Amino acid sequence: MGQAAKKASFQLATAPTAQKNKALAIIADELEANAAAILAANIKDIELGRAAGLTDALLDRLLLNQQRLSDIAADVRNVIHLNDPVGSEIDSKILENGMSLARRRVPLGVVGVIYEARPNVTIDIAALCLKTGNASILRGGKETFFSNMELVKVIQIALEKAGLPTSSVQYIEKPDRELVSQLLKLDDYVDMIIPRGGAGLHKMCKENSTIPVIIGGFGISHIFVDESADLVKSVAVVENAKVQRPSACNSLDTLLVHEKVAKEFLPMLVAKINQQVTFVLDKSAKSFINADNQRDATEGDFDTEWLGYTLGIKVVKTIDEAIDHMQVHNASHSDAIMTESLRNAELFINSAGSAAVYVNASTRFTDGAQFGLGAEVAVSTQKLHARGPMGLEELTSYKWVGKADYLVRK
Amino acid sequence: MGQAAKKASFQLATAPTAQKNKALAIIADELEANAAAILAANIKDIELGRAAGLTDALLDRLLLNQQRLSDIAADVRNVIHLNDPVGSEIDSKILENGMSLARRRVPLGVVGVIYEARPNVTIDIAALCLKTGNASILRGGKETFFSNMELVKVIQIALEKAGLPTSSVQYIEKPDRELVSQLLKLDDYVDMIIPRGGAGLHKMCKENSTIPVIIGGFGISHIFVDESADLVKSVAVVENAKVQRPSACNSLDTLLVHEKVAKEFLPMLVAKINQQVTFVLDKSAKSFINADNQRDATEGDFDTEWLGYTLGIKVVKTIDEAIDHMQVHNASHSDAIMTESLRNAELFINSAGSAAVYVNASTRFTDGAQFGLGAEVAVSTQKLHARGPMGLEELTSYKWVGKADYLVRK
Numbered sequence: 001m002g003q004a005a006k007k008a009s010f011q012l013a014t015a016p017t018a019q020k021n022k023a024l025a026i027i028a029d030e031l032e033a034n035a036a037a038i039l040a041a042n043i044k045d046i047e048l049g050r051a052a053g054l055t056d057a058l059l060d061r062l063l064l065n066q067q068r069l070s071d072i073a074a075d076v077r078n079v080i081h082l083n084d085p086v087g088s089e090i091d092s093k094i095l096e097n098g099m100s101l102a103r104r105r106v107p108l109g110v111v112g113v114i115y116e117a118r119p120n121v122t123i124d125i126a127a128l129c130l131k132t133g134n135a136s137i138l139r140g141g142k143e144t145f146f147s148n149m150e151l152v153k154v155i156q157i158a159l160e161k162a163g164l165p166t167s168s169v170q171y172i173e174k175p176d177r178e179l180v181s182q183l184l185k186l187d188d189y190v191d192m193i194i195p196r197g198g199a200g201l202h203k204m205c206k207e208n209s210t211i212p213v214i215i216g217g218f219g220i221s222h223i224f225v226d227e228s229a230d231l232v233k234s235v236a237v238v239e240n241a242k243v244q245r246p247s248a249c250n251s252l253d254t255l256l257v258h259e260k261v262a263k264e265f266l267p268m269l270v271a272k273i274n275q276q277v278t279f280v281l282d283k284s285a286k287s288f289i290n291a292d293n294q295r296d297a298t299e300g301d302f303d304t305e306w307l308g309y310t311l312g313i314k315v316v317k318t319i320d321e322a323i324d325h326m327q328v329h330n331a332s333h334s335d336a337i338m339t340e341s342l343r344n345a346e347l348f349i350n351s352a353g354s355a356a357v358y359v360n361a362s363t364r365f366t367d368g369a370q371f372g373l374g375a376e377v378a379v380s381t382q383k384l385h386a387r388g389p390m391g392l393e394e395l396t397s398y399k400w401v402g403k404a405d406y407l408v409r410k
Numbered sequence: 411m412g413q414a415a416k417k418a419s420f421q422l423a424t425a426p427t428a429q430k431n432k433a434l435a436i437i438a439d440e441l442e443a444n445a446a447a448i449l450a451a452n453i454k455d456i457e458l459g460r461a462a463g464l465t466d467a468l469l470d471r472l473l474l475n476q477q478r479l480s481d482i483a484a485d486v487r488n489v490i491h492l493n494d495p496v497g498s499e500i501d502s503k504i505l506e507n508g509m510s511l512a513r514r515r516v517p518l519g520v521v522g523v524i525y526e527a528r529p530n531v532t533i534d535i536a537a538l539c540l541k542t543g544n545a546s547i548l549r550g551g552k553e554t555f556f557s558n559m560e561l562v563k564v565i566q567i568a569l570e571k572a573g574l575p576t577s578s579v580q581y582i583e584k585p586d587r588e589l590v591s592q593l594l595k596l597d598d599y600v601d602m603i604i605p606r607g608g609a610g611l612h613k614m615c616k617e618n619s620t621i622p623v624i625i626g627g628f629g630i631s632h633i634f635v636d637e638s639a640d641l642v643k644s645v646a647v648v649e650n651a652k653v654q655r656p657s658a659c660n661s662l663d664t665l666l667v668h669e670k671v672a673k674e675f676l677p678m679l680v681a682k683i684n685q686q687v688t689f690v691l692d693k694s695a696k697s698f699i700n701a702d703n704q705r706d707a708t709e710g711d712f713d714t715e716w717l718g719y720t721l722g723i724k725v726v727k728t729i730d731e732a733i734d735h736m737q738v739h740n741a742s743h744s745d746a747i748m749t750e751s752l753r754n755a756e757l758f759i760n761s762a763g764s765a766a767v768y769v770n771a772s773t774r775f776t777d778g779a780q781f782g783l784g785a786e787v788a789v790s791t792q793k794l795h796a797r798g799p800m801g802l803e804e805l806t807s808y809k810w811v812g813k814a815d816y817l818v819r820k
Contacts, residue, residue: 008763010737012761013761014757014759014760015760021553029752058523061699068703087760093782095780099451099771100776101565101782104759106760108794109763109793135722150679157805191792191793191794192794206597206620207620210616210617212792212794212795228484229720230816233815233816234816236816237816237817237818239818240818240819243671243820244818244819262705266718271609286738304699327420331722335740337579338816345813347424349514349809349811350424350497350516351420351423351424352809353420353422354809355531355809355810356809356810356812357809357810357811357812358811358812358813358814359811359812359813359814360813360815360816360817361509361812361813361814361816361818362816362818362819364818364819365509365812365817365819366810369510369811370505370819371505372503372505373513380623382601383518383519383601383602383793383807384518384601384795384807385622385623385794385795387807387808387809387810388809389810389812397793397794397797397800398797399759399762399764399766399767400765400767400776400781400797400798400799401759401766401767401768401769401774401799402766402767402768402771403755403769403770403771404768404769404770404771405643405770406640406643406644406646406770406771407647407770407771407772407775408646408647408649408651408654408771408772408774409654409772409774409775
């Protein structure tokens with residue numbers, strides 16, 4: 001499988017954009033043409049899932065219907081319109097010896113993707129890899145096995161019709177978990193592993209893979225309300241960061257407030273979100289808050305990604321205390337400062353160890369679509385290769401290209 | 411050690427360039443001021459090495475003298491003059507909602523470097539990490555233990571005098587190999603591992619590290635002489651790639667020649683380098699070559715990095731056959747085509763899986779200094795993060811910085 005993918009990747013690397021787009025167009029068309037078979041397979045998954053006692057929320061994630069299938073096809077058609085990053089050159093220059101030197105964007109080669117329930121990921125990731133000339137090896141969750149089999153069939157038909165190798169997109173069918181471990185060791189053939197799922201999956205990949213892994217999605221999100229902040233406007237931003245979509249990984253977990261404004265700011269905030277939110281209070285914050293639902297913070301609360309209507313609050317004496325708190329409580333995803341001070345804004349930006357840092361904006365903006373990337377492969381919280389939302393460019397590497405007139409090194 | 415490095419990295423991340431340069435200037439001065447102590451320690455290493463039966467070549471790599479120490483100090487002073495990449499912004503744009511968004515270069519954080527004999531690496535890597543605001547944890551070879559202890563002492567003095575945390579550069583002193591394994595698992599504190607040494611070291615790091623590892627330095631280098639090439643000029647390039655410095659990893663290993671020009675080209679080449687080079691011949695090349703030192707190629711010869719005066723030769727019927735050969739024989743470092751054909755040049759560039767590809771130039775150019783990077787941290791042959799020669803920029807990551815006027819997500 002690795003060898004076949006590697007071989008396909010060489011062919012994909014020189015495939016013209018038009019040919020790759022043709023394959024994508026056929027995938028979209030075939031998704032609609034084969035809707036009946038795909039939805040029938042999905043019903044099988046849903047029934048098995050229900051029998052296995054999956055929650056309603058999880059069953060909803062598995063579910064495909066006509067509308068969702070149309071949305072998936074529309075997403076594939078969007079990818080057609082994105083610029084193909086492959087072949088573009090960056091940092092080109094002429095060296096003193098006359099060599100013309102540039103870095104040319106090229107596909108990574110072979111991308112391994114391990115993901116959980118949602119069947120849309122199968123099409124999504126296959127389309128993004130194809131667009132960037134990467135071969136992919138996919139391994140979806142067993143809960144969507146029958147749906148994925150039909151979706152992969154559609155992809156195979158499209159590859160064949162477009163004249164691309166069918167091993168450009170391969171799917172690990174057998175449920176055997178051992179196969180995932182084997183995939184993670186194929187460093188001779190696979191160039192990058194993207195886990196899309198929970199913390200456990202990421203940890204497993206990091207610990208077992210000899211292939212570079214893109215780790216992402218986790219981290220405590222903070223907002224620090226500085227003494228100079230516009231407090232009324234800050235309430236709106238904190239509200240947005242906490243309650244607009246609390247299940248998202250860029251939603252607010254911990255609010256840090258400068259002590260000089262805590263007395264004015266915190267009651268205004270509580271008045272606004274009291275009905276929805278449970279407040280978890282550091283002892284520094286207790287005297288400022290009188291909410292319907294509140295409790296004292298205990299060990300670990302400030303290291304918890306709430307993913308729900310809970311908010312940790314701490315009052316700090318200085319911006320440095322806020323930064324110190326963030327540095328020991330995993331600020332690595334999205335953090336924001338509310339301030340009118342240029343100096344504090346810059347200090348916060350440079351000190352926060354986060355993939356995305358905001359000045360006077362909600363943490364909720366960390367997202368490929370919001371950032372105008374057109375597509376989102378994953379959100380990385382590691383520092384190598386790609387950080388934050390990853391678009392098509394982050395599915396490419398580069399090679400140095402030097403051109404000259406039979407030049408030798410002196 | 412990891413925690414101390416992490417803590418130092420937060421302080422280094424906001425250290426002004428002037429302060430980092432001051433530390434570098436003091437390192438250079440202190441190297442010269444403490445020459446006597448350093449050279450005395452180096453004599454101890456040399457004597458122990460000689461007693462342990464190290465080869466003369468290896469002993470020469472260990473050796474420091476007044477001149478080499480001055481060269482190391484001069485290299486540190488050169489780093490002062492390089493641009494500090496930290497803080498510069500790329501891809502900045504204004505989003506439709508008014509947010510000003512950019513990617514700002516930031517230090518990686520903590521870099522772990524595991525290296526072999528040469529003591530100059532200790533100063534070199536510490537200086538490059540310091541310049542880019544990274545904390546470093548160093549682990550040198552036991553053969554240079556006493557020299558490294560003195561060099562690290564110099565670094566510590568300089569850090570203290572410049573007002574930077576002394577844990578910005580730490581050295582693993584104990585010879586215990588177990589400590590290296592522990593370092594490779596410190597993914598909570600260390601952001602990147604750079605092994606500088608042989609293939610065994612790279613393999614060990616790749617297999618045991620839970621931290622991203624920069625793999626590099628290996629790969630078979632090829633030159634393909636196309637039917638359209640200027641043959642006289644091509645002889646000069648092949649000669650340069652093979653004999654200018656055959657011990658370098660960018661020197662030529664395998665020559666591929668189009669059959670239409672083999673009869674004219676190969677005797678010209680042999681006439682030029684016959685006295686220095688042993689030719690290892692695929693059966694396709696045998697009829698064209700009559701050299702003083704030649705033998706038939708056997709299994710594995712075309713997968714061997716010669717690092718000496720040996721050259722594999724194969725004659726191919728088409729450019730596609732040349733590319734196919736390269737794809738199965740680890741073309742991942744530096745490769746070149748000699749051609750007058752634009753079409754073949756582009757096909758070769760896009761098909762070669764190498765970090766650096768040349769058209770009508772020697773493979774010997776793959777080098778940080780030749781590429782004008784100012785410094786070379788390592789040469790990467792992997793595809794994530796950095797490929798080919800790595801300069802200061804490749805010791806940085808980026809964070810997304812979004813600024814707005816109390817903006818909320820709709």
